[in-house]
Amino acid sequence: MDWTRILANVVGEFFSPLTAAYAIAAIGLNIHFGLTGLLNMGQAGFMLIGAYGFAITTLAGGSALAGILVGLVAAVVFSLILGMPTLRLRGDYLAIVTIAAAEIVRLIARSTSMTWLTGGNAGIAGDGFKNAFHETCPFPSGNTTVLWWTYPNCYSNSWWLRIVAWVLVGLFCLLVWRLMRSPWGRVLKGIREDEDAVRSLGKNVYSYKMQALVLGGVLGAIAGIIYVLPQAVQADSMGRPTTFFVWTLLLLGGAATVFGPVLGSVLLWAVLMLIRSVMRDVIPMSVLSSEQIEAFSFITVGVTLMLLVIFRPQGILGDKKELAINVR
Amino acid sequence: MHGAAVRGVRPGQARAALVVLLLSLVLTMLVAPFAGATTGEQCSPDASTACIQGRIRTAAGDPAVGVKLSVEGQGFTGEAITDDDGRWSVAVTEDGDYAVTLDVATLPAGESLRNPGDNPRTVTAKLGTAAATLFPLGSGGGSAPSPTPGDPASPTDPGTAAPGGDAEAGVDSSARPGSITFPRVAQQFTSGIIFGLLLALASVGLSLIYGTTGLSSFSHGEQVTLGALAAYIFAQMLHLPLLVAGILAVLVGAASGWVQDAGLWKPLRKRGMGPVQLMIITIGLSMALQYTYQFFLGGGRLRISIATPTSVNLGGVIITHQSLLSTAIALLALGGVAYFLKGTWTGRATRAVSDNPALAAASGINVERIIRLVWVMGAGLAALGGVLIGLYFNVTSWNMGGTILLLMFAAVTLGGLGTAFGALAGSIVIGLVSEMSSLVIPSDLRYAGALLILILVLLVRPQGILGRAERIG
Numbered sequence: 001m002d003w004t005r006i007l008a009n010v011v012g013e014f015f016s017p018l019t020a021a022y023a024i025a026a027i028g029l030n031i032h033f034g035l036t037g038l039l040n041m042g043q044a045g046f047m048l049i050g051a052y053g054f055a056i057t058t059l060a061g062g063s064a065l066a067g068i069l070v071g072l073v074a075a076v077v078f079s080l081i082l083g084m085p086t087l088r089l090r091g092d093y094l095a096i097v098t099i100a101a102a103e104i105v106r107l108i109a110r111s112t113s114m115t116w117l118t119g120g121n122a123g124i125a126g127d128g129f130k131n132a133f134h135e136t137c138p139f140p141s142g143n144t145t146v147l148w149w150t151y152p153n154c155y156s157n158s159w160w161l162r163i164v165a166w167v168l169v170g171l172f173c174l175l176v177w178r179l180m181r182s183p184w185g186r187v188l189k190g191i192r193e194d195e196d197a198v199r200s201l202g203k204n205v206y207s208y209k210m211q212a213l214v215l216g217g218v219l220g221a222i223a224g225i226i227y228v229l230p231q232a233v234q235a236d237s238m239g240r241p242t243t244f245f246v247w248t249l250l251l252l253g254g255a256a257t258v259f260g261p262v263l264g265s266v267l268l269w270a271v272l273m274l275i276r277s278v279m280r281d282v283i284p285m286s287v288l289s290s291e292q293i294e295a296f297s298f299i300t301v302g303v304t305l306m307l308l309v310i311f312r313p314q315g316i317l318g319d320k321k322e323l324a325i326n327v328r
Numbered sequence: 329m330h331g332a333a334v335r336g337v338r339p340g341q342a343r344a345a346l347v348v349l350l351l352s353l354v355l356t357m358l359v360a361p362f363a364g365a366t367t368g369e370q371c372s373p374d375a376s377t378a379c380i381q382g383r384i385r386t387a388a389g390d391p392a393v394g395v396k397l398s399v400e401g402q403g404f405t406g407e408a409i410t411d412d413d414g415r416w417s418v419a420v421t422e423d424g425d426y427a428v429t430l431d432v433a434t435l436p437a438g439e440s441l442r443n444p445g446d447n448p449r450t451v452t453a454k455l456g457t458a459a460a461t462l463f464p465l466g467s468g469g470g471s472a473p474s475p476t477p478g479d480p481a482s483p484t485d486p487g488t489a490a491p492g493g494d495a496e497a498g499v500d501s502s503a504r505p506g507s508i509t510f511p512r513v514a515q516q517f518t519s520g521i522i523f524g525l526l527l528a529l530a531s532v533g534l535s536l537i538y539g540t541t542g543l544s545s546f547s548h549g550e551q552v553t554l555g556a557l558a559a560y561i562f563a564q565m566l567h568l569p570l571l572v573a574g575i576l577a578v579l580v581g582a583a584s585g586w587v588q589d590a591g592l593w594k595p596l597r598k599r600g601m602g603p604v605q606l607m608i609i610t611i612g613l614s615m616a617l618q619y620t621y622q623f624f625l626g627g628g629r630l631r632i633s634i635a636t637p638t639s640v641n642l643g644g645v646i647i648t649h650q651s652l653l654s655t656a657i658a659l660l661a662l663g664g665v666a667y668f669l670k671g672t673w674t675g676r677a678t679r680a681v682s683d684n685p686a687l688a689a690a691s692g693i694n695v696e697r698i699i700r701l702v703w704v705m706g707a708g709l710a711a712l713g714g715v716l717i718g719l720y721f722n723v724t725s726w727n728m729g730g731t732i733l734l735l736m737f738a739a740v741t742l743g744g745l746g747t748a749f750g751a752l753a754g755s756i757v758i759g760l761v762s763e764m765s766s767l768v769i770p771s772d773l774r775y776a777g778a779l780l781i782l783i784l785v786l787l788v789r790p791q792g793i794l795g796r797a798e799r800i801g
Contacts, residue, residue: 039604041611085787091604092544096737097786100779103734107779113770121413240730244615247608285421295623302615309608310596 006277008148013269017157020165021047021227022269026250026261027172028219034256035176035185036212037192039095042082043220044242045102048235049074050221051228052109055124056117058132067132068225075221078105079214087209102243110235123234130156133229157230165226169262172219177258188212189256241298248305254315256322263316268304272297379458380426380451381417384410386436386465391415394631394722396434397463399451401426409434409629409723417458425450430463434634441465508767511644516763518645524759525658526720527732528752529713531739532665533706535751538740539682540702541593542603547614548710548736549729550621555581555711556718556728557621560630570633574715581711582704589703594696614730621726629725632718654716661712662752665705669748678702682747735762735775738782744792754792757781 013019025043032038053071058064082101086094109118118124137154144153152158179185187208190198199205224238231237245268253264279293288296314320380399384392391414399406399418404426408416420426429448432441441447441463451461534548558580562573592613596606637648669675680688681698689695710729717732718724739758743750758778765777785792 039607085783089786089790092607093741093786093790095607096544096741097783100734100738100782104776104779107773107776111770111772111776113773241615244611247611251608291627292623295619298619299616299623302612302617302619305612305615306609307612309605309612310601313605 002281004148006274006281009277010270010274012149013273014266015162015166016269017161017165017226017230019265019269020162020169021223022246022249023169023223023262023265024165024172024226025220025223025246026253026265027169027176028216028223029246029250030176030255030257030261031179031188031212031216031219033250034260035180035188035192036209037091038087038209038213038216039091040098040213040216041095041243041247042098042100042102043216043246044238044240045098045105046075046078046217046220047224047227047242048102048105048109048238049078050224051233051238052118052124053221054225055129055228055233058129059124062132064132064136067129068222071221071225072218075217076214079217080210082217083210083213087206087213099240099243103240106235106239118235119233121235123232123237126156126228126232129233130229133161134158136160161226161229168222168226173258173262180258184208184211244305245301248301248308251305251308251313251315254318256319257315257317260315260317267316268301272300275300378420378423378453379417380420380428380453380461381415381458382461382463384414384416384430384463384465392436392465394434394629395436396431396634398429398431399426400429409631411629420453423453425452427451428461434636435465512767513764514643514645516767517760518642518647520760520763521756522647522651522655522720522759523717523763524756525655525662526713526717527735527739527759528662528755529658529716530710530729530732531736531743531751531755532662532748533702533709534736535740535743535748536678536682536702537706539747540678540685540699541597541606543593543606543610544603544737546607546610546733547617548610548706549731549733550614550617551581551584551707551710551729552714552717552732553618553621553724553726553729554584554707555714556632556724557625557630557714557726558711559632559715559718560625560724563632564630564634573632574712577715578708578712581714582708584711585703585705585707586700588707589700593703594700597699614733618727618730625726627726629723631723632715633722637722650719654720657712658716661709665709665748674698674701731775734782735778738778741782742785742792747792750792 025047028046029040029043032040032043050071053074054064054067057067057070062070078101082098086097108114110121110123111118112120114120115122134154137158137160139153139160141155142153143150144159151162154160180189187198187203190201190203191205191208195205198208227238249264249268250261251264252268253262254260275297276293279288279296280290283293308315314322384395386392391410391412393410393412393414395410395414395416397408397410397416397418399408399420402420402422402424404420404422406418406420408418410416427448428451430441432447435441447463449461451459453459530548530552533551534545537543537545537548555577558577559570559573562568562576563570566573568576592609593606596609601609633650637650639646639648640652667675669679677688677693678698678701680691680693681695685695688698714724714729718728735758736755739754740751741754742757743752743754758781761781762774762778766774769777
């Protein structure tokens with residue numbers, strides 16, 4: 001077994017764009033769930049909306065900035081539509097509605113009748129929409145090798161994307177850290193703990209919940225853009241499993257903490273990479289196919305989620321006293 | 329394999345999860361060596377994989393669904409079944425010539441190969457590429473296009489390489505809405521009622537479980553899949569008669585409900601876990617179960633019965649005998665549940681627990697016993713629903729239940745969370761909406777239409793059709 005290569009793969013996951021995208025999606029979900037107690041089970045829907053907004057705009061000739069703006073505006077509209085009917089209802093209704101809405105987005109995006117806009121089931125191939133982002137790259141073209149990792153400077157799964165993604169992760173962590181200490185964040189936490197108490201203090205609970213939903217959804221859309229930049233846009237790649245991954249890594253790192261989502265994302269993806277690489281090396285293809293190894297790693301995630309909620313709902317970094325998951 | 333890994337995650341505590349998975353594990357152990365042979369739609373060429381694939385259309389140009397093909401050569405044997413779009417693919421791991429055989433018996437009724445002499449045919453596969461293999465259907469005449477080895481994808485279907493891991497389980501021959509004519513409306517209406525009744529089998533259990541325990545079980549879809557897959561294993565792998573396979577599948581489903589409640593949910597209830605935590609646990613369970621199915625049975629499409637269904641024409645509406653029988657069984661089962669809930673002491677006790685567990689316990693009802701019964705019944709009904717839905721669509725797969733889970737939630741919410749009769753009414757509405765909507769919107773959006781109804785209902789009447797306002801927060 002080639003341990004250097006496996007370790008390089010695993011450590012490579014620490015700073016991959018995928019890990020950053022999931023971390024940002026989880027930071028968004030943390031604003032929903034960790035801070036406000038909203039059960040958003042449709043974070044993948046926000047990611048899809050951001051990704052398609054960006055890809056369609058840049059394909060039509062828009063700049064990267066315009067693409068991002070369209071993605072964000074679409075996510076804001078989506079969260080308003082979602083929030084208006086559901087934020088007055090009990091928590092599990094929001095869960096069902098968000099998961100249904102995310103599925104609707106996915107079904108529409110993959111529908112044959114939408115092929116002219118979204119590419120239908122095949123999605124949008126990478127070479128078209130990525131150029132707008134590549135044009136923002138300050139580096140010369142070519143590859144750069146740092147220690148064991150060789151990536152293109154600008155193109156696709158690039159160093160430039162890694163830098164942008166992780167700077168964004170840092171910025172959003174800073175944002176959450178500031179928010180948690182602001183009066184606004186304290187109201188959100190109050191809503192999480194006791195909605196009626198906050199209402200009795202004269203706060204408009206509905207409006208605060210809506211603001212949190214929009215902010216977290218916007219982060220989800222940004223995560224979606226980063227998620228598709230190294231690959232292609234494909235509706236089924238951001239389905240319910242994606243949402244459940246985001247939940248798992250948020251609960252793994254610790255909800256209602258600043259660094260929990262980042263730690264969770266890094267850990268989850270590195271461990272998954274470790275499991276897959278080792279299994280591929282150790283187990284011959286005739287015993288377990290690569291699809292089965294893939295399936296096995298998903299089983300691991302599902303079981304991890306169950307065990308986390310049962311035995312350590314506060315995750316690695318969380319404070320059990322602060323976060324009893326039971327929001328209403 | 330899986331059990332060992334679970335133990336690795338958390339030694340002392342994996343028991344509960346292990347027990348839950350035990351049932352499917354034992355069943356599917358039998359077929360583990362078989363897994364992976366039918367990689368179905370998941371083939372994408374890479375350095376160690378070549379794909380042999382194609383798309384089969386009927387003479388009229390509609391996708392031919394459920395056609396079975398086998399690929400043999402270089403010491404490899406594999407099978408594929410065409411999906412909703414008529415696509416099929418087989419992944420092979422060695423360069424060389426492969427013989428591709430189309431099972432003529434599985435062609436849609438009235439279809440035949442245009443060039444029967446081309447079956448079986450030899451295809452040259454090269455690692456890292458996809459070899460398109462076309463089997464044109466229709467009456468003889470035109471010359472068959474020769475296979476085009478090395479082509480990244482067949483020229484006629486640029487979308488073949490798209491990952492289909494989350495494809496829908498539904499089967500529909502037309503992707504676009506046609507004109508609205510009375511026969512079509514009648515046909516879709518009938519399909520809607522049948523689908524609604526089958527969906528109701530699954531939803532009633534979900535609703536009962538929610539009513540008695542407050543749990544929104546996201547893993548209920550996997551109970552449905554369990555029924556369908558168990559029927560597939562009994563009927564196709566152990567070659568039992570379909571009826572026996574169906575009954576055994578329902579028993580397996582019911583037993584899994586018992587095991588789940590005894591091994592997982594009861595201990596968690598004792599720990600005083602709240603509904604939201606339990607809901608997230610069901611999400612984890614759903615993921616683990618779904619991919620356990622995929623692990624053992626592969627990501628391809630499976631058919632519980634390979635017999636060609638025979639149809640009967642009822643006043644312009646064409647229905648297969650199988651669907652008629654399925655409907656009768658569903659009605660019988662639902663009638664049984666209704667009688668149980670209304671007519672028996674235990675059923676009344678169940679409704680009492682559903683209304684107010686504390687009061688029910690105070691009036692001498694053994695709440696835990698009722699909850700166990702509800703789990704067994706709910707899981708058994710879901711398995712029955714899975715078997716019948718698998719037969720109705722003539723195809724099942726590892727994620728079938730996951731696909732209809734949200735329709736079940738829509739039905740339950742629509743009817744009013746926690747009321748069994750509401751779930752029945754809601755299921756019929758959702759069945760009708762999803763089938764009738766394909767008259768006006770593309771049929772691959774019909775489930776989206778049903779989910780939109782769910783959101784609209786929550787907007788207008790959150791307590792559902794038969795629910796009471798006190799249930800909303």
